[in-house]
Amino acid sequence: MTAVRETSVSEEPLSVDRMLAQVRDPAVGGVALFVGVVRDHDHGASVTSLDYTAHPSAATALAACAERTAEAYDVLTVAVSHRTGHLEVGDLAVVVAVGAAHRQAALEACRHLIDTLKEQVPIWKEQAFTDGGTEWVGLGTA
Known part of the structure; x- marks a missing residue:
């Protein structure tokens, strides 16, 4: 039986170890992890920081993506x-x-889950650049 063990949208720092612990199980022989990290550049411009904003429906949309992925894959x-x-x-x-x-x-x-959540979960980021400019980037839909 497939189990979605955690889905969350939070301001708290993320832990790879915590997420790995969530998917460990005696029947599991392989674990795949994707870790998205804030990088120092985008489109040739130097990035200093990001601010992520989530629509109130983001947690529900993320849970739905996880459930659909669990149902679609073995x-x-x-x-x-x-x-x-x-x-x-x-x-x-x-x-x-x-x-x-x-x-x-x-x-x-x-891979399917990270691609799907980027398309369907309403979370947006505002990138701050070293030249003082900012840019909003849509990661999901509203």
Whole structure:
């Protein structure tokens, strides 16, 4: 039986170890992780920080993405968390963890989940650049 063990949208710092613990299970033989990290550049411009803003429906949309992924792939466990608020370069922005009996299913489901949440979960980021400018980037839909 597939279990979505955690879905969260939070201002609290993310932990890869916590998400890994969420998907561990005696039946799991392979775990796939995706960790999104704030980088120091975008489109050739130097980024100093990001601010993520989530629509009030973001947590529900994230949970739905996780459930649909769990149903569509031969996986046993799923956990996903997205950060909101102010993040500095190097901070973790999103962690996706998927456990399956075998690696291929875990890897495919992990990729699907990160791609789907970027398309469907209403979370946006405002990037701050070293030249003082900012840019809003849509990660999901409203």
